[in-house]
Amino acid sequence: MSLVIASGTLDTVWSEFSLVSFSTSTLADLSACIGEVESKLKRGTIGASTTPSDVDIARWLDRAKQELxxxxxxxxxxxxxxxATVIDQYRYALPTDYGGGRLSIRDITNDRQILIWDEALFDAKFPDPSEENPDEPSIACIKNMEVWLVPPPAGAYTLELCYDRTGEATATDFTWLPVIERFRVCDFATAESFSSLHDFDKAQFYYTRWEKGIGKAIRADGKRKWARMRYQAISGLQAYIARGNQG
Known part of the structure; x- marks a missing residue:
C-alpha cells in the first residue's frame, strides 16, 4: 500500500502467503458467477450493452463479498x-484491504510476537518513536491505515501480519470463498439485478434468501470457532503463559 504523507510517500510491499484455494465447483471465477446470475434472470446472454450489464453484476458481486x-x-x-522492515523506519502502511478489527504481528526473523498497544497508551509512552534506539521491534500500534513499531527496526526483519480483509483487494478474486458462499454472493447480485429492472417482488425474494444465508453462515461459523477453542475462552493467564514460552 502507498500512503501520501507530508514528507513523501509511505510505501510498504506486503506479499501474501501461498494458500490452498477452495475447490472451484461450478463457480470457479467471476465469469461463472455472472453466468449463475444470468441463469436466474432468464433474460438471455448478459453483456456490456444489456440491462443489467456484466459490469453491473460484477460490481454487485464485489459488494456482496465485502458485505459478507x-x-x-x-x-x-x-x-x-x-x-520486510527498513532500518530505523517505524511507520509502515497497512495492506489496502485491511478491514479494521483484530490484527496480529509476528517478527518471523526473531521469532517473536509483537504486542499491539492501544493508541492512547502508545502515544503517552512513546510521543516520538524516532527518539528510541533501533532494536528488535517489540511493541506496535495501529493508527488508521498505518502500523507504528517501537523500537524502530535495527535491521531488515520479516514481519508476518494476520488481519481481517475487506474482501475487495481484487474484484475478480473468489478463491478465498467456499463454494456455498459464492452461491450466496450470486443471490445478492441477482437481487440487485431484479431491483435494477424494477421487478421488486423477485428482488425481495433474493434479498431474503441472501439474508437467510448470511444468518446460517453466522451460526455455522460460530459453532466452528467455539469447537476449535474446545468450548472455552482463552484466559489472560493462558495467553501470558503462551507468550512466556517464547525463546
Missing part, C-alpha cells in the same frame, strides 16, 4: 501477509 466479510466475523476473512 463485514456482516459476520468470517473465518476465511483472515489473511496472512509478510513485509
Amino acid at each position: 466479510a463485514e456482516t459476520k466475523n468470517y473465518t476465511f476473512r483472515k489473511r496472512y501477509v509478510t513485509a
Whole structure:
C-alpha cells in the first residue's frame, strides 16, 4: 500500500502467503458467477450493452463479498501477509484491504510476537518513536491505515501480519470463498439485478434468501470457532503463559 504523507510517500510491499484455494465447483471465477446470475434472470446472454450489464453484476458481486466479510466475523476473512522492515523506519502502511478489527504481528526473523498497544497508551509512552534506539521491534500500534513499531527496526526483519480483509483487494478474486458462499454472493447480485429492472417482488425474494444465508453462515461459523477453542475462552493467564514460552 502507498500512503501520501507530508514528507513523501509511505510505501510498504506486503506479499501474501501461498494458500490452498477452495475447490472451484461450478463457480470457479467471476465469469461463472455472472453466468449463475444470468441463469436466474432468464433474460438471455448478459453483456456490456444489456440491462443489467456484466459490469453491473460484477460490481454487485464485489459488494456482496465485502458485505459478507463485514456482516459476520468470517473465518476465511483472515489473511496472512509478510513485509520486510527498513532500518530505523517505524511507520509502515497497512495492506489496502485491511478491514479494521483484530490484527496480529509476528517478527518471523526473531521469532517473536509483537504486542499491539492501544493508541492512547502508545502515544503517552512513546510521543516520538524516532527518539528510541533501533532494536528488535517489540511493541506496535495501529493508527488508521498505518502500523507504528517501537523500537524502530535495527535491521531488515520479516514481519508476518494476520488481519481481517475487506474482501475487495481484487474484484475478480473468489478463491478465498467456499463454494456455498459464492452461491450466496450470486443471490445478492441477482437481487440487485431484479431491483435494477424494477421487478421488486423477485428482488425481495433474493434479498431474503441472501439474508437467510448470511444468518446460517453466522451460526455455522460460530459453532466452528467455539469447537476449535474446545468450548472455552482463552484466559489472560493462558495467553501470558503462551507468550512466556517464547525463546
